[in-house]
Amino acid sequence: MSEPGQQPTNGTATYRDAVRAGIRDALIRDPRCFLMGEDVGRYGGCYAVSKGLLDEFGPERIRDTPLSESGFVGAGIGAALGGMRPIVEVMTVNFSLLCLDQILNNAATIRHMSGGQFSIPVVIRMASGAGRQLAAQHSHSLEVWYAHIPGIRVLAPATLEDAQGMLWTAIVDPDPVVIFENVMLYNMTGSLPVEVRPVDIGRAAIRRSGTDLSIVTYGGSLWKCLAAAEALAEAGIDAEVIDLRTLRPLDDETIMASVRRTRRALLVDEGWRSGSLAAEIMARIVEQCFWSLDAPLARVCSEEVPIPYPKHLEDAALPQVPAIVEAARRTMGAK
Amino acid sequence: MTGATMDKPHLTRAHARELLHQMQRIRSFEEKCAELYTQEKIRGFLHLYIGQEAVAVGVMQALEPRDGIVATYREHGHALARGLDMGRVMAEMYGKQEGSSRGRGGSMHIFDAAGRFYGGNAIVGGGLPIAVGLGLAERMRASGAVCVAFFGEGAAAEGEFHESLNLAALWRLPVLFVCENNLYAMGTALRLSESEPEIWRKAASYRIAAEAVNGMDVVAVEAAARRAVHSLREGEGPFFIECRTYRFRAHSMFDAQLYRQKAEVEEWKKRCPIRMFGDWAIAAGLLHPDEIEAIGHEVEAEVAAAVRFAEAGTWEPVADLRRDVMTPGEAS
Ligand SMILES: Cc1ncc(C[n+]2csc(CCOP(=O)(O)OP(=O)(O)O)c2C)c(N)n1
Numbered sequence: 001m002s003e004p005g006q007q008p009t010n011g012t013a014t015y016r017d018a019v020r021a022g023i024r025d026a027l028i029r030d031p032r033c034f035l036m037g038e039d040v041g042r043y044g045g046c047y048a049v050s051k052g053l054l055d056e057f058g059p060e061r062i063r064d065t066p067l068s069e070s071g072f073v074g075a076g077i078g079a080a081l082g083g084m085r086p087i088v089e090v091m092t093v094n095f096s097l098l099c100l101d102q103i104l105n106n107a108a109t110i111r112h113m114s115g116g117q118f119s120i121p122v123v124i125r126m127a128s129g130a131g132r133q134l135a136a137q138h139s140h141s142l143e144v145w146y147a148h149i150p151g152i153r154v155l156a157p158a159t160l161e162d163a164q165g166m167l168w169t170a171i172v173d174p175d176p177v178v179i180f181e182n183v184m185l186y187n188m189t190g191s192l193p194v195e196v197r198p199v200d201i202g203r204a205a206i207r208r209s210g211t212d213l214s215i216v217t218y219g220g221s222l223w224k225c226l227a228a229a230e231a232l233a234e235a236g237i238d239a240e241v242i243d244l245r246t247l248r249p250l251d252d253e254t255i256m257a258s259v260r261r262t263r264r265a266l267l268v269d270e271g272w273r274s275g276s277l278a279a280e281i282m283a284r285i286v287e288q289c290f291w292s293l294d295a296p297l298a299r300v301c302s303e304e305v306p307i308p309y310p311k312h313l314e315d316a317a318l319p320q321v322p323a324i325v326e327a328a329r330r331t332m333g334a335k
Numbered sequence: 336m337t338g339a340t341m342d343k344p345h346l347t348r349a350h351a352r353e354l355l356h357q358m359q360r361i362r363s364f365e366e367k368c369a370e371l372y373t374q375e376k377i378r379g380f381l382h383l384y385i386g387q388e389a390v391a392v393g394v395m396q397a398l399e400p401r402d403g404i405v406a407t408y409r410e411h412g413h414a415l416a417r418g419l420d421m422g423r424v425m426a427e428m429y430g431k432q433e434g435s436s437r438g439r440g441g442s443m444h445i446f447d448a449a450g451r452f453y454g455g456n457a458i459v460g461g462g463l464p465i466a467v468g469l470g471l472a473e474r475m476r477a478s479g480a481v482c483v484a485f486f487g488e489g490a491a492a493e494g495e496f497h498e499s500l501n502l503a504a505l506w507r508l509p510v511l512f513v514c515e516n517n518l519y520a521m522g523t524a525l526r527l528s529e530s531e532p533e534i535w536r537k538a539a540s541y542r543i544a545a546e547a548v549n550g551m552d553v554v555a556v557e558a559a560a561r562r563a564v565h566s567l568r569e570g571e572g573p574f575f576i577e578c579r580t581y582r583f584r585a586h587s588m589f590d591a592q593l594y595r596q597k598a599e600v601e602e603w604k605k606r607c608p609i610r611m612f613g614d615w616a617i618a619a620g621l622l623h624p625d626e627i628e629a630i631g632h633e634v635e636a637e638v639a640a641a642v643r644f645a646e647a648g649t650w651e652p653v654a655d656l657r658r659d660v661m662t663p664g665e666a667s
């Protein structure tokens with residue numbers, strides 16, 4: 001698998017293809033499944049994820065919607081209540097603020113508030129993240145806003161296998177699932193498993209084993225962390241890299257087991273620092289592993305600014321490999 | 336109330352009795368709720384439906400068990416008219432686990448899977464997209480069922496209202512929109528919030544079959560709902576009924592009603608849907624005053640039994656607090 005932004009090397013498929021394969025597989029397997037969202041049909045999806053699906057499945061199941069985020073996300077929730085298995089695509093997290101009401105006040109609450117009478121098996125996918133010079137209104141990383149909400153599951157596939165497999169796992173999940181696809185990953189290449197397998201979404205994955213410190217991350221930042229780990233290895237620091245995969249519920253067990261082994265942790269999160277997912281995980285490490293720690297916890301998050309347009313400023317605002325390396329070295333007490 | 340609408344052939348003696356009975360059940364239930372609120376048995380927000388009973392009762396006549404219903408925080412009447420057990424609704428008002436939502440929701444969040452009653456939604460406009468989705472599910476499964484959304488005229492100012500009407504019309508979904516125009520959204524009069532106060536015209540602008548009816552006339556409401564549901568089942572796309580009605584009580588129990596004149600309330604009370612229909616049914620020879628009295632006794636007994644049921648109800652153990660956040664067996 002190549003890093004995002006690199007030219008395809010050994011791979012045969014992109015992350016985009018993987019998501020599409022996951023959707024296609026769900027539509028084939030379950031007649032209750034359908035995809036709806038803005039420009040998912042004729043346009044092929046704003047990130048070309050659903051390209052070709054309209055021809056294969058027709059406009060009833062690849063359903064273009066008007067620009068009505070609250071309306072069609074709510075309709076997805078209603079259709080799920082009515083026995084369907086909708087996959088709702090919100091173009092990007094930036095526009096999901098217009099349907100936050102439906103996700104928070106309906107999808108996440110109805111099960112508990114009704115005394116367990118109703119399940120809402122809706123899957124809501126959205127692109128998130130910065131790095132394409134789209135400026136402040138199109139570069140948000142608000143995963144933590146959703147991860148804050150009880151009653152929904154939040155996934156952030158960082159690999160092709162997860163992008164494809166998590167979709168199916170999300171479909172069979174009886175509860176609402178929100179899936180974040182980092183925009184910088186869509187062009188990432190790799191190979192797709194021939195047979196689609198549902199993947200376990202209950203566990204974080206150790207993407208690189210190491211003994212000196214645990215780097216915990218998710219989504220687009222995973223690949224930066226793996227690159228940083230290689231750089232650290234050259235300096236004799238053996239970093240473990242954990243891909244959270246599921247942002248809610250968090251897999252404390254995998255995180256804590258790693259931190260207890262390495263006794264040091266660095267959190268890398270594209271969200272803004274204050275109130276970030278990194279902050280939550282740090283709190284949990286302190287609660288659960290305080291006596292195992294050999295160094296203060298560290299984190300690399302986005303600068304607390306609206307993400308600017310010029311490349312050099314955008315780069316400076318986001319977590320980057322040198323900053324991750326630097327933070328890891330500080331945590332190790334090295335210069 | 337016009338003679339024409341009352342001449343509907345389905346208005347048998349039994350049906351007239353049923354209409355009056357259902358409206359009276361709601362009225363008496365809620366009067367008891369107001370009393371229980373002052374005794375602090377019922378807490379939180381309590382929005383009474385008194386004055387608007389003809390809407391829920393009229394519309395419900397046109398529905399079948401397979402049809403879905405979405406309502407607002409002012410939904411006790413709809414739940415009762417839908418056939419939810421009064422004891423379970425009262426227990427919900429108390430917050431007891433024998434309640435229709437295990438006591439989790441209270442007055443504003445009555446749910447019932449068996450009755451396809453999808454809540455009790457306390458976000459103004461928030462239930463409308465859900466109703467559209469339920470309609471979409473019926474359409475995609477060609478089930479022949481329909482979905483009804485009840486909401487206040489205040490929702491017409493929300494974006495979700497417009498998004499939902501457009502979607503339902505665009506996709507020709509079997510959704511009946513029932514706007515209960517009681518002229519006020521909390522303290523804001525319709526004329527102070529809408530540039531076009533004839534709400535049904537907004538629906539018509541989305542090419543939805545739309546009409547306004549006298550919401551104080553249960554028969555007029557029923558007749559409109561029957562026409563609408565018939566059209567929905569024929570696959571003619573959504574339908575919109577604006578019911579002109581009035582709430583006799585405060586918005587909630589915290590409302591001093593500074594925004595309207597007592598005289599206006601009194602004027603509307605003269606058009607009380609229950610008294611109007613009862614008087615008319617007697618004059619038309621459909622009901623005897625003794626029967627009306629009997630309905631009163633029946634309802635009183637039902638309300639008393641509901642209160643006993645709620646009183647005898649139990650509190651959900653704190654240990655169950657986290658139950659049903661996610662589906663059992665799934666991590667939370
Ligand atoms: C989105 C939203 N904004 C504000 C409120 C507060 N609120 C509760 S009821 C209400 C008035 C709604 O009026 P209307 O839709 O006419 O219904 P009615 O109460 O008259 O039945 C308001 C403003 C809310 N619940 N939801």
Ligand SMILES: [Mg+2]
Binds near residue numbers: 516520521
């Ligand atoms: Mg109103």
